[in-house]
Amino acid sequence: MSFMLSFTRRRNTINGVASFLFNCNCVSLGKLNLVKQFFYFLSLFLILLLTGCKKDTITGPEEFPVWLQLKITELVTPFNICNITDVTIIEYNGKRYYNIYSGLWSCVYCQLFDEQGNHPDWDSKGWEDFFAKKRDIQTVPACK
Numbered sequence: 001m002s003f004m005l006s007f008t009r010r011r012n013t014i015n016g017v018a019s020f021l022f023n024c025n026c027v028s029l030g031k032l033n034l035v036k037q038f039f040y041f042l043s044l045f046l047i048l049l050l051t052g053c054k055k056d057t058i059t060g061p062e063e064f065p066v067w068l069q070l071k072i073t074e075l076v077t078p079f080n081i082c083n084i085t086d087v088t089i090i091e092y093n094g095k096r097y098y099n100i101y102s103g104l105w106s107c108v109y110c111q112l113f114d115e116q117g118n119h120p121d122w123d124s125k126g127w128e129d130f131f132a133k134k135r136d137i138q139t140v141p142a143c144k
Contacts (some may be wrong), residue, residue, distance in 0.1 A: 060141075061144060085100065086101055087141075091132055099113075
């Protein structure tokens with residue numbers, strides 16, 4: 001009889017442990033599913049973020065508009081100042097402007113051009129507004 005009682009206790013204990021493990025496993029699977037769902041959501045979000053970004057950066061002078069490349073050549077080549085000349089790309093009032101500047105020049109915005117290669121024709125109020133609202137997008141070396 002003691003053997004039967006011992007067996008019954010063991011069986012109840014085993015059933016209890018199995019029940020505990022089963023219930024615990026369900027909770028783990030639920031947490032695992034949440035982790036999987038979060039991982040899938042995060043992966044999808046990162047893919048959309050990386051593929052949806054618009055390329056606004058210029059990696060080198062070969063990506064400048066042709067008129068800007070010609071203007072850089074005209075300003076820089078005779079004086080051999082290519083290595084100290086940069087082009088700052090500026091956004092102002094929804095338009096893009098290009099400022100060519102060399103470390104030797106005393107005039108900072110004398111070589112400022114709009115998207116078509118024209119100097120802006122602003123009065124002093126226009127220049128004040130430009131300096132107040134402009135956003136420097138990027139500065140790139142003028143030459144390779």
